[in-house]
Amino acid sequence: MRVGVITFPGTLDDRDAARAVNAGGAEAVALWHADADLKNVDAVILPGGFSYGDYLRCGAISRFAPVMKLVIEAAGKGMPVLGICNGFQVLCESHLLPGALTRNSDLHFLCRDQEIEITNTKTVWTSSYSEGQKIVIPLKNGEGSFQCDDDTLAQLEGEGRVIARYVGQNPNGSRNLIAGISNARGNVVGLMPHPEHAIDTLTGPSAQGLGFFTSILNAMVK
Amino acid sequence: MAKIVVDVMLKPEILDPQGNAVASALPRLGFTFATSVRQGKRFEIEVVGDPTAAQLAEVEKAAEVLLSNPVIENYVVRVEN
Numbered sequence: 001m002r003v004g005v006i007t008f009p010g011t012l013d014d015r016d017a018a019r020a021v022n023a024g025g026a027e028a029v030a031l032w033h034a035d036a037d038l039k040n041v042d043a044v045i046l047p048g049g050f051s052y053g054d055y056l057r058c059g060a061i062s063r064f065a066p067v068m069k070l071v072i073e074a075a076g077k078g079m080p081v082l083g084i085c086n087g088f089q090v091l092c093e094s095h096l097l098p099g100a101l102t103r104n105s106d107l108h109f110l111c112r113d114q115e116i117e118i119t120n121t122k123t124v125w126t127s128s129y130s131e132g133q134k135i136v137i138p139l140k141n142g143e144g145s146f147q148c149d150d151d152t153l154a155q156l157e158g159e160g161r162v163i164a165r166y167v168g169q170n171p172n173g174s175r176n177l178i179a180g181i182s183n184a185r186g187n188v189v190g191l192m193p194h195p196e197h198a199i200d201t202l203t204g205p206s207a208q209g210l211g212f213f214t215s216i217l218n219a220m221v222k
Numbered sequence: 223m224a225k226i227v228v229d230v231m232l233k234p235e236i237l238d239p240q241g242n243a244v245a246s247a248l249p250r251l252g253f254t255f256a257t258s259v260r261q262g263k264r265f266e267i268e269v270v271g272d273p274t275a276a277q278l279a280e281v282e283k284a285a286e287v288l289l290s291n292p293v294i295e296n297y298v299v300r301v302e303n
Contacts, residue, residue: 103239
C-alpha cells in the first residue's frame with residue numbers, strides 16, 4: 001500500500017508525515033508539487049507547513065499546483081486524502097472540503113499539545129479510533145480557526161462529518177470546536193492538529209496520532 | 223494611466239482578529255474616533271492602455287477563483303485613474 005506525501009515549496013512536515021506513514025505499516029512515496037503523475041499511490045497526504053509562504057491566503061496558491069489537479073480528480077473518484085494543518089487549508093481552498101481556516105481568534109500562533117476528541121470513526125483515516133476517544137497531539141498554527149456559514153455547519157453536524165473536536169477551551173475560535181472534518185463520502189479528511197508529530201513518545205506528547213496512519217492501512221487492506 | 227483595483231474584504235459575519243487588534247491599538251495612541259476597524263486586501267493590476275470591458279470581466283473571474291475566497295471574503299473590482 002503506497003501513500004503519497006506531497007511536498008510544496010514551504011512544506012515543513014512532509015518528513016514526519018512520511019515517517020508516520022511508514023510507522024503505520026504503509027509505504028510512503030514522496031510527491032513533488034510540480035509532479036504530473038501520482039506514481040500509483042493508493043492515498044495522498046498533504047502535510048503541514050507554509051506552502052508558497054502562505055502568500056495571498058494559506059493554501060490559495062498550492063491549490064493550483066500541477067499535482068493538485070491530479071489529487072482533486074483522484075479524490076473525486078474516492079481516493080483517500082488527508083490534509084493536516086496547511087494541508088487542511090489547501091483542501092478547503094481546493095473546495096474538496098467546505099469552509100475556510102482563518103486567523104486564530106486571539107491572533108497568536110499557537111504551538112502546544114492539544115486534547116481532541118475523535119467524533120467520527122467511519123472515515124478511512126479515523127477507523128482505528130473508538131467513538132469519543134480522546135487523544136493528545138500537537139497543535140501548531142496561526143490560522144486554524146474553522147469558519148463556514150450556518151447552513152454548511154448544520155450540514156456538517158447533521159451528516160456527522162465533524163471527525164474531531166477540541167476538548168476544553170476553544171484554542172482558536174473554530175466554530176463548534178471543530179478540529180477536523182470530512183467530505184460527504186468520507187475519503188477526504190482535513191485536520192488542524194498534527195497526528196504525524198505524535199507517533200512516538202520519544203519525540204511527541206503521545207503515540208496516539210498513529211491511529212490516523214494505521215486506519216488508512218486497515219481501510220485499504222480490507 | 224488607469225489601473226484595475228480589486229478590494230477584498232472579509233465578509234461582515236467573519237471574525238477579523240487583525241482589524242480588532244488595530245481597533246484596540248488606536249485608542250492607546252490617542253485616536254478615539256473608531257468604533258470598529260476591518261482589515262482587507264487591495265490588489266492593483268496594470269494592463270496595457272486603459273482597461274477594457276473584456277479585461278474587467280477576466281479580472282472579475284480571477285477575483286472569484288484566486289484573489290478572494292468566496293467562503294469568507296467579498297470583493298469589488300473597479301477602475302482607478
